[in-house]
Amino acid sequence: MIEKRGIVQQRWKIAQDEIVGEDYIATVSPDTMIQQKSRPNPSNSPVAPLVLAWQSALERQDSTAYTNLWDKSARKKRTSSFRRALGLMSQAHIIDLQDATYSPVPTRRNRHIVDGIRVTLQNNGDIIETHNRTLTIEKKGFFRRQWKLINDQVGEISGAIVLEQTQQPSGVNTVSGDESGGSFDGNAPLDTQLKARQILGKWQAAWEGKDLNTYMSIYSDEALITRVTVRGGVETPVYLNKKQLRASMKRLNSMYSDIQVDISNLQINGDRAVADVTFLQKFTGTPASGTRPAYSDYGTKRLNMMIDPTDGHWRIYAETWSRYEDVPEYPKM
The missing domain is CATH 3.10.450.50 (Nuclear Transport Factor 2; Chain: A,)
Incomplete structure (x- = not known):
């Protein structure tokens, strides 16, 4: 409550400061405010709808919907990435976007990178592996420009066997025919x-x-x-x-x-x-x-x-x- 107080020179003063409904006031620390300010908000990213469509296609194991998210020319240039992601769709996908970061590419106005996506593959309820995914998205088209996938990169894998680079006896032919033990x-x-x-x-x-x-x-x-x-x-x-x-x-x-x-x-x-x-x-x-x-x-x-x-x-x-x-x-x- 604010009132005008004073005899000779009246000024506006706070007469009462009452806290109402204090049980519902949320306390936000300065550190939390800084963190929330610096963390990209996916709802503010123009590519967020495409990321959600990508998530839906993978979790529904809908290869047609997934293919349609790709730019046709990018699909040809990055055949290995496309085919690998498509091949993984035979397994059930669980997509975690909680820690995903949405970053525009400074040198390319219409290109965005979405990183930190965690994908878990399952088969009959058993976890096969967990890996990171990085999406590169760009606006494509002449008359009707749309956001399209130009890369879907499968990153580090956990939950599966890690192959050791063991030293082999000289003159030994490897099982796979590769010189590298990690393949x-x-x-x-x-x-x-x-x-x-x-x-x-x-x-x-x-x-x-x-x-x-x-x-x-x-x-x-x-x-x-x-x-x-x-x-x-x-x-x-x-x-x-x-x-x-x-x-x-x-x-x-x-x-x-x-x-x-x-x-x-x-x-x-x-x-x-x-x-x-x-x-x-x-x-x-x-x-x-x-x-x-x-x-x-x-x-x-x-x-x-x-x-x-x-x-x-x-x-x-x-x-x-x-x-x-x-x-x-x-x-x-």
């Missing part, structure tokens, strides 16, 4: 490759972590495993069922305090229900009594994976391993 090859459909990589990453982590229950859950009850023992330079195959494999892995875990399993040169062949997975495997075991590895071997591992008809999950049905010459090594303690 994978094969004729399997993309969704099968992604699923096989996920299963293989889980298998690798369980072995190195000596998590026997998780490790064994990846094998089918009907699995046939071929392990190789080497004595005097002679390889002898040993055939194990699932129960025997569990006993063998339990003994192995008790022998070594530290286990490392490096995977490289991954090749995945098959179809949507069967995967023939081949890779180079280096096993290293270090006992609790020492700091140097007591055992190391290097060879080709082959896993036959199939969808288990009892529950629809991918599992290992067969496993074989063959070594390279002059391997395994037995370092001196």
Whole structure:
């Protein structure tokens, strides 16, 4: 309340300052105000409607709607990006735009970059991978100019196996034919490759972590495993069922305090229900009594994976391993 006060010189003064409905007043700190001011508001971006249309097309797995969002000439120039994104649409998409940033390109008035989009791929409720997406959007057309995708870049991937750059013995031919250990090859459909990589990453982590229950859950009850023992330079195959494999892995875990399993040169062949997975495997075991590895071997591992008809999950049905010459090594303690 404001009143005019004073006898000789009257001035407007505050007579009463009353807070009404204080329970509903929101307190905003200076830091929050700065953060809100600096953070781009997607509703203010002219490309926000296209981003929402892109999200809808992916989550509905509508390849036609997704294709129509692209500029035709850009689709030809960036065929690999377009085809990769289109191939991923066989999986269910969950799009998170919460941390996405919308940035106009200073040197190109009609071009915007949308970065920080998190995409999670799922198959029958199982998470296959999570990756970042970056969209490049530009206004195209002569008479009726519209915002169009000119690139859809798939970024870093998590939740799948990370291939190691393992050092190979000289003169060894790689499984995939590539010199780089960080690549994978094969004729399997993309969704099968992604699923096989996920299963293989889980298998690798369980072995190195000596998590026997998780490790064994990846094998089918009907699995046939071929392990190789080497004595005097002679390889002898040993055939194990699932129960025997569990006993063998339990003994192995008790022998070594530290286990490392490096995977490289991954090749995945098959179809949507069967995967023939081949890779180079280096096993290293270090006992609790020492700091140097007591055992190391290097060879080709082959896993036959199939969808288990009892529950629809991918599992290992067969496993074989063959070594390279002059391997395994037995370092001196």
